[in-house]
């Protein structure tokens with residue numbers, strides 16, 4: 448049985464499960480709710496499809512693979528439009544209309560989008576946005592799934608970017624996030640998603656932010672900053688990632704240097720990665736000169752610093768040179784050096 452309560456979050460913003468909707472409660476009468484944002488596959492009663500109600504339905508599942516960014520803009524706008532005279536302004540409408548955001552249980556999806564709204568509108572951190580939702584209801588669970596939480600952090604880090612192409616270009620963290628779920632797409636029902644393999648190219652014009660990695664032997668460009676997935680070495684001395692087992696050698700302490708450069712799956716790796724369907728791992732050779740430059744393992748792998756990455760697609764630092772957009776080598780003492 449879903450929770451029947453309609454929770455007042457902040458001013459005229461409410462969260463609930465689907466239950467009050469299924470019960471066809473008179474939400475305008477009880478809470479002055481005029482906008483109902485339904486984040487669920489379930490059918491919404493016809494009652495809410497006409498005046499005084501406006502219903503927006505978003506069919507999004509509640510798993511970490513599901514991507515929230517395409518919906519944030521529309522939902523933020525609808526909330527603001529209901530409450531404020533002008534969606535960009537702070538002056539509330541005299542009518543005092545309210546908005547209900549509900550999903551199935553009122554725990555993850557609805558909370559996620561209310562967080563996104565509060566973060567954007569009031570420049571709150573994710574933590575403070577969650578606190579604003581939870582503070583009056585200490586016994587009720589309001590908890591976006593772990594994937595939605597990470598996407599909200601990315602939303603914050605990128606100053607409220609929702610455009611997927613911009614995220615891909617500007618947020619290494621988003622690229623890392625996508626990677627985690629890529630394997631599902633890649634091997635899902637033999638339906639290989641070709642878009643999952645990124646092209647690597649040099650910029651047409653000088654670009655100070657650009658860098659690339661070229662094969663040491665033949666100087667072929669193998670990766671660049673747009674496909675590079677950074678990682679932070681584990682730094683806490685209690686972090687188990689710092690100690691790992693090396694075959695035959697017992698427990699090893701990780702080195703404080705990274706030997707791996709992790710990347711997204713790249714176009715030139717595609718044949719190699721897809722040729723052996725049975726194996727989720729293998730070596731990566733330079734596509735020009737065939738010398739070994741890295742490895743991939745969809746189940747994950749560890750950098751020399753101890754950091755565990757899933758999936759693990761990497762070039763060995765020792766097998767590539769880092770270059771800038773003029774083709775000049777970036778040496779180890781350069782602040783741009785990876």
Ligand SMILES: [Zn+2]
Nearest residue numbers: 705750752754
């Ligand atoms: Zn590392």
Ligand SMILES: [Zn+2]
Nearest residue numbers: 662665733736
């Ligand atoms: Zn090569």
